[in-house]
Amino acid sequence: MSSARTTPLLQVARAFWSMGRQEALSYPFAIVNRAVNLMAAVFLLFFASDLVPTTSLGGMSFASFALFGLAALQLLGACLAVFPGQLRQMQVTGQFEACLMTLTPPWKLLLAMPSYALSAASLRALVLLILGTVMAGDALDPAGILPALAFLGLGVACFVCLGLLSASITLVIKRGDPIARLVQLGSLLLAGTFVPRDALPPLLAEIGAWFPIGPMLDGMRASLFGSAGQEEPLSALLRLAVLLGILLPLTIVALPRAVDRVQRDGSAGQF
């Protein structure tokens, strides 16, 4: 018999969003601290901008180039840290088992769990993107906004898949998730987030192009600023589509298997 009634995903996401917001507001110092850190990073990039020649960045200022990278990293970091991180926290407290005893199936729980953290990261990313665009000045092509949003959407879909894969592994092995750190490190160093891939040896540049953040940023920068990207938009789009084509089925297979596994060994509440 199939499940007759489950809680709509939107309602689950709203419940988690509301709880996340209330919890975040109960730590006001953490909010201020995060805002100050972000502003400090923006100022640092702004002043470092004068030290980097714009020729290597396709005419974009380094501050603008790096702010786009920082915005994308906010989203990637949120997905990679929050999906497994929040799951682990909920396992530690027993909240995950309590949530499993509701009409919400596990996949909806895992998908909706980080809704507040993701929306907060999206807000921070938006602020950084606007700042990056403003700093780019006249170089912006308004016709590129929609394609840039498409690249953003595809990239975030890949990030969410990576986050869910990481959560699936956390569910089973509890500690030592191999995905999150590897992807974060590769995205930071090789994918053209702060350092153009042209500056890397060809092999590392090619590896870096296969981290989702790479083609996402290439596509966004190229759409908005013409030649500022390191890869043509069509090529970046194809690369993102291939990545999503690999990550999505993997996630769809891995998540139910992980849930099934913890049910068999009774470790949903263990950590």
Place this chain on the structure above:
Amino acid sequence: MAPALLDMDGVHKTFRAPGPILRALSLGRLHRGDVRALRGVHARVDAGEIVGLLGPNGSGKTTLVRCAAGLVRPDTGEVRTLGLDPALGEGGVRGRIGLVLRDDRSFAWRLTGRENLRFFGQLQGLSAGVLAERIEDTLQATRLESVADRPVRTWSTGMRQRLAVCRALLGNPSLLLMDEASSGLDPGRRDTFYTFLSTVVEERNIGILYATHDLTEAQYLCTRVLLLDEGAVAAEGSWLNVEPVAEALFRRAGGQA
């Protein structure tokens, strides 16, 4: 006979020792470090009764409760809760089971009791109006209205335990599964708690499976008792039937009898 709220038939569960290579080499046989938590357990809970699941530490009570809730899948045997398989979440059956575990930390401590209940009620798919009504009803029944708008971190253990009962009742369950749910309560509160559970069973015509290692609790609260010893049913029936076996078992286990 009316269909049972919970029907467990020949349930076996062994927790395998970690190590995929050793597990593969054992070819399904028991390995050193494996724990046989349940051995062919039969259990039944009907509407209107509180079935005590009595046994010393390590006798398999918690595993049995988790199997009944669908949080643990048995190796062999069948678990039917309200006629459905809870491990598969068939027919939204988990939403009709209330689960209360001991030492409950499963609330967001910086949120108030009411906010916590709202969160879990939303996951139950309840509409805002129904949820608000249920929250008030359950808070009133557990006498938590006066503290409901204080953060849970300021509550006593007993209050949090009662909040866990509130949460379990939110979905209007037909079956309540409770694992040493009174462990954080002082003796005076325990009596009130027992009266509350008996009233809930009577008014709502639900069933409760109540895991405990407290002989007195089993005697005064439960209408029927299932005695577990090392994962198997050692005795079953009214307290008078089970008492001699239970006392001997607890004496052997160095328990409280």
